[in-house]
Amino acid sequence: MRLRALLVVLLSSISFLQAQTSVPATINIGSISGKVIDKNSKQPIPYVNVTLKQAGKFITGGITQDNGNFTIKNLALEKYTVEFQFIGYKKQTVDVTLDVNSKSVSMNTILLEEEAVQLEGVEIVKEKSTYEQKIDRKVINVGKDLISAGATAGEIMNNIPSVSVDAQTNAISLRGNENVRILVDGKPTNIDPSQLLKQIPSASIKQIELITNPSAKYNPEGMSGIINIVLHKNAGQGFNGSINNGVTFAKTPKVNSSFDMNYKVGKFNVYGNYGFNHGKQKNHGFVNSYQPNAEKAVDFNFQNKNTSHLYKIGVDYYIDDRNTFSAYTTQNQFFSSGYSTTEVNYDDPAIYDIIQNNNGRNYNPSGTYNLDYKHKFKKEGENIELEYNFNRNKGTENTIFRTFTNNTSSDDPNDITNINNNTKINLDYTNPLPNDARLEVGLETRIENTNNTFNRNYAYNSDFKYERQIHSAYVTYGRQWTKWGFQIGTRFENYKADAKFNALNSNEEKFNDQINTFYPSGYVSYKLSENNSFNFNYSRRVDRPSIGQVNPIREWSTPTVSSIGNPYLKPQFTNSFELNYTRKTKIGSISTVVFYRVITQEITRLVEIDPNDPNRNILSYDNFKDNKSYGAEISGNLDFTKWWSANIGTDIYFKTIRGTVSSSFIEKDVSIFNARINNTFKASKNLRFQLFGMYRGQEQGLQFLRKSMYKTDLGASYNILKGKGTISARASDIFNTMNFSFDGDLPYKQDGAFYWESQSIYLGFNYRFGGGKNAALQRKQRDKNETQGGGGMM
Template structure:
């Protein structure tokens, strides 16, 4: 396979996902200690003594590798089970607060540990005639969202957006699968600079370096302005963009060290003179991670040993210009270029009664490129906050995956020794027209139109075979004593979607109460075509839907 980018930095990422099976004992390190420990406790604000929800609790072993974790519930309580025997470190952390670290020794005689009440204190910094900016993250609550301005304390928690978000209250990222949830619900929509992307959310968050993130918006009450995708809420990631007068620049870097180091860094530049502002930002991350484990099935005396090694590297560039035509009109253009590469090497050895029965090895290499191009024109009316905005955006994503799998005990088996090549091309074009008018001192009317066209083209090439079955569901015997197989064949899938939308939304504040209500109308057209070596199928759909929304917020 040929990839469309050449990258210089390396990163390894550990990804392991498997289902629970009956009579299975899972042991997650080379020593395979028993996992019967329980760690629990309650987290409160040291000042108000109020319970703190969604506080992150992380359990690490003595080599600083993450074993498991969780978050506190609405009462500030947490309980984490299946902690391996031995010395473990428990980290309780929440942005804007000092991190608490506890050492816990899990033994067979003392497997349950209650950490009682844990008081988290707000992080404070003493300043002595020096202005410090961006050191600590800050949180702003609005009627429909919570805005987190990312400081160095949050950037230092990880090299990717995925690791960073796992330290944000009410957000949880699965350490094994990368799945993200907001307030316990995985039906989340991810935006970058307010725009949707073509990339899978879990993969997207692993691609964006944490050093490129300026702020995060958790939109838990999305208004009719937003597409109804992501019913539990929207996470909007705002990337860096500087607009200060003159020439300005900054360089940041960081390292996160577990078993292997992981690095991130960023370069932020801008030049503004007169009516022109030019800006550029680069963020990159790389690192290494290795992992392994064992699954023991007591019902059939089998043992599965597995190893994983991932090498990952990510580069993101955002560059553009703002043209301030006059006090009322601004024209902006920018592009985001994202390059990502990951190489995963894995192996699984299965024993039955101490006899090696299977030895699988696989190498999976992926290379992704995403380019986003945006043009924005904004006109401000005389009244503050009264404006109309036109935005045109186009994005292109190219994904390539090259996989090779080998069963060393039987290299002639075509069902276990094969290659997969997958090519994905995704394009998206969006045109938005948004109008905002503050009708009263504490009221706001929003109107808008949106036109969106998406296309996905997926092509898969493989030399893998599958077993041939008879009418009774039994494998058909072969002439050599084995079973007959047939090629699975190549496939292609093309998916076209058009969405045409209009919305109206009104928000008003009445004392300590805030009301927001609106509706969104969407016309949705789909045309999909699937083809393989033997057949082809087409699917078409067209529908119109109305999505009403209403929210009431109380601020004490």
């Protein structure tokens, strides 16, 4: 409902711009202005549809800004009927006359009154996911079709254009690149993205924002951009909320549930969210290696039981019309226990076969604490905001590796503790300037530290301490007029990192780094016509090594490979250029994007032979020379008929990959092609069907070629209880075609495949309750749970 209103407003705005050019300039000398506020709360109402008519015929129009103000210029000196419309409010009509003596009329304050009808329920989750293209980001409003696609955030991410999630490692990539920054409610988290995507229930997600070229107001991490996961926070009046319950049936059942509530009265708004995930996952795979005189096969079997609890509780206190205080906390409890078997079979009788059993438990509690104060000055749109955010994550792993070889067995207990803290303080100031311009400045301090300890055989083995401090300042200036808009800015950062690594019977290793850098950005938008718009943007980005990439304590281990970090890694820098063209048609909108990136000091995976065991490999990271990548995307949100609509996306990327395998430097040019389509069929008012298909093309790696994979999903949803409840069902990968398979020839010929519980059936139920009015009051940007700032002039 809210999205439909915004689309209507946007179309009206574009029509207004087009209409301005259709009347001879000699008579367009008048203007009408004013401010629209809520009659009861006296708060400004943004995005109100302002329409000018004559004899019932539409002449031109516009929308109100964030502060409720509107101005319609270049009007003929005639009599008009001005209509004000917004969802949830009564329409108001005012007659205005422009003449020689009153060329510019100020309507002062327009009071809109809420509809008296009480809504029976609050629609928290939409039937169909919708896609919005903004100046600096693509916003996916998650609907029931995506929620039923999977139990976790990682599973529904694979259904979104531009995003891919590796089903085995849960590594997430944006536009074919894994150097992407993951935020939750616009805030950083110390949880590794591969773990985070497994912990967040899909029913707890409200929006997913893809920000491929962030402005200078954003932290510059992430070569391919930012993915912001927005959790539910309802802002309706009174008490309201929703309950989601779902079960996924595969080899074993998995439960996915969430509860959302909101109570808003007077000066207070209290909200809460709880998400629960529980279930077992069974995976298996094999690798066949063909080495001279030592052919071998490796078989894998994995079984994990994961349980996660996600809590979010917050309160907003509206002190008065100019001052607001907000606070919230997000708590995440993740438990995992697993058992795996790895069998290594050698054809050479001189080498004993190996069987390794891995029995482990992981516990990862994390918490985020956020305080925010915002003050509005007397000048409309001028404000200052101070925010404090603290995130703490403590992970423990207790694993016993039991190895059988040559009729003997040995145990290798591993205990790892990871404690990560992240503190961020930022101060932002916004000042609207004349001629539809805006100035934004800000300061930020971030302090991140980690303390990791590795005990082996119940005794000390090594520890790693890492801290980095980032102090930054930014300024952006933007302006909007007629068909053009632009924004320029830069961010200065002082970066300092210190690391210490101690190991048993070894000398202490130290590492430090300090860099002062500017990160410029720029945006230019142009509306060629009502249905055609262009946007060109540029930004300089940085990929600072993650904790996992610099931590020399092993991340995981098998009988043949161990993964460790490199504390001497340097940051890599990216200059990113992007051109976006959006075409609106009678059936929807189509967006085409081309991008080009130049990367320096690229961070790449490194495979080396273990110096202590020639039969084992070490997987780590290193910096290599400069690199380039480019690609194109086409996506559409289309309504073909009244009963058939679809979200369509296809993309292709070209890049050069580099790395070292067995002391040999490898360089290859590769391309990646992906395609997705999500169809929705409306059988009746309450019954919907979904048909989803995806194809992920083959991808060349340093050591092997990953073969293509694809799947088809079929789903349905039915509204009950007068629209308050929805029953959903989905059959995923109905042809059981989704698996990871590969062929390789470095450092020797090998092939293999991995399989997971891709084929499954999901059943879910969503119930919405509450009776508050759907008031569309102005909310702070932080209330939308979006990343900081808007990134451009709208």
